[in-house]
Amino acid sequence: MLNGGRKVQDVNTIFRLLSAQHPNAGSELEFNDAFQLLVATVLSAQSTDKRVNQVTRVLFRSFSTSALLHTANAREIEKIIRPVGLHKNKARSLTEIARIIEDEYGGTVPSKMEDLLRLPGVGRKTANVVLGHGLKLHAFPVDRHVLRVCNRIGLSEHTKAHSIELELTSVLDPNSWLQMSDSLIIHGRRICKPRPHCGKCRLTLCCRYFDEQA
Ligand code: SF4
Incomplete structure (x- = not known):
């Protein structure tokens, strides 16, 4: 029961x-791999999937991988993601997520819940979305x-x-x-x-x- x-x-x-x-x-978010889904899901906090998709279509033209986002200028990211709201915090989270994935996980999105939860701006829901839709694991x-x-x-x-x-x-x-x-x-x-x-x-x-x- x-x-x-x-x-x-x-x-x-x-x-x-x-x-x-x-x-x-x-998932109604647009993405090509687990990293892009992670980015899109972080951006979706207090926004809509439709707006996030509009923003990521622009963002991923230049910053589609953790290696590219890691070296990005924070101001440039803020400008692109502004329409989803909370753009300063989200830009900070995204560049830090990209850095951690590059430095500590060799450019691969980690596949364990506890590792995902270490990333800034990532809570249990986001981690489960990435595990399930991005990495095809049970979530x-x-x-x-x-x-x-x-x-x-x-x-x-x-x-x-x-x-x-x-x-x-x-x-x-x-x-x-x-x-x-x-x-x-x-x-x-x-x-x-x-x-x-x-x-x-x-x-x-x-x-x-x-x-x-x-
Ligand atoms: S719409 Fe929601 S509240 Fe209404 S019957 Fe369906 S599940 Fe129940």
Whole structure:
């Protein structure tokens, strides 16, 4: 039994329904490799994927690798990434990330959670995005959408991202982690928004919030 009172079978049913509703769920950030995804995900904090993609199309023309970004002029980076907000902090994080990857990891994005968490501006969600989408490893990113949808459906009572990650990864097949996370994120962005569009949702029969509103 999960913390939200759900059985393991319920989680798998919800996974199937979400996958059916969002068959093409995946990262909406544009990238060619794990380093570019790391950069894009750091830039996405308090911004939108659409805006980040507009910025990285320009940024990666000149600074597509850690070696190139490491030697970049911080002012130039700030100017390019300004539209995503927090540009001074993010520029500092990106050049430092590039330096650490060059100096300590031989230019390769590290593939361990603890190493990724050492990088400035990288939290658990960003690290999981890079592990899952960038390096094709088992990972379960939890953002505010995953939190909201899980709490509403009754998949978990936890309000901390790491607790939800631990709870759901303890019952789901590791091969389903990333797809479940991607589906929950898209569901939260498009349907189970802060004001949920329950009329468009396939989960009404297994959603606690919907039950309580009926
Ligand atoms: S039924 Fe409504 S509240 Fe429940 S998951 Fe769907 S959109 Fe969200």
